[in-house]
Amino acid sequence: MPYNVDAVFQIAGIGIIVAMIHTVLKQMGKEDFAHWVTLFGFGVVLFMIAMLIQDLFQTIKNVFLFRS
Amino acid sequence: MEIIQVVGIGIIVTFLVLVLKEQKPVFAFLLATFTGIIIFIALAGKIAEVIRVLEHLATQAHVNNLFFETILKIVGIAYIAEFGAQVTRDAGQGSIASKIEMAGKLLIMVMAIPIITVIIETIVQILPA
Numbered sequence: 650m651p652y653n654v655d656a657v658f659q660i661a662g663i664g665i666i667v668a669m670i671h672t673v674l675k676q677m678g679k680e681d682f683a684h685w686v687t688l689f690g691f692g693v694v695l696f697m698i699a700m701l702i703q704d705l706f707q708t709i710k711n712v713f714l715f716r717s
Numbered sequence: 718m719e720i721i722q723v724v725g726i727g728i729i730v731t732f733l734v735l736v737l738k739e740q741k742p743v744f745a746f747l748l749a750t751f752t753g754i755i756i757f758i759a760l761a762g763k764i765a766e767v768i769r770v771l772e773h774l775a776t777q778a779h780v781n782n783l784f785f786e787t788i789l790k791i792v793g794i795a796y797i798a799e800f801g802a803q804v805t806r807d808a809g810q811g812s813i814a815s816k817i818e819m820a821g822k823l824l825i826m827v828m829a830i831p832i833i834t835v836i837i838e839t840i841v842q843i844l845p846a
Contacts, residue, residue, distance in 0.1 A: 657755070661737055661744075668740030698754070701758075705757060705800075713789050713794075
């Protein structure tokens, strides 16, 4: 597998930690803060996935749609 | 033994998604998408080798380059559309997935029009007037 499989564990870790922080902040009574944390984590993961999707589309273009 | 790596990462991600889905379903969905992309990119290199061989054979057999290129593009469109539709369907948006598939079919039909034109022109030439 040429690709960095570590990113999978990174995403899973980010998700678990964000869920934890969300729970703790909710217990402290700071609801809106908890939502901001979730949104931030979501943005980070979405950025990673967007980079990878760009890579995927470039690969498909190079493999299938060459000379265009 | 690429297959063992792919199956291994699939099983690991399945467990991670199961754990994560209870807490944050969005992250579970993103993780599944990520894994799909990783597996696809890992396989794209293999497909490229096969296609290079096919291209070599087609050049040796003097096949019209237009046909070969069109067929490759159609296969590429099919892969991209299938991938997008699967991701969207995983997120629970079946209707958008259907639209993506419809767009893929339409674009494939548009790309196939030159070939169909050639075939029909050939048939018309063969037929006695």
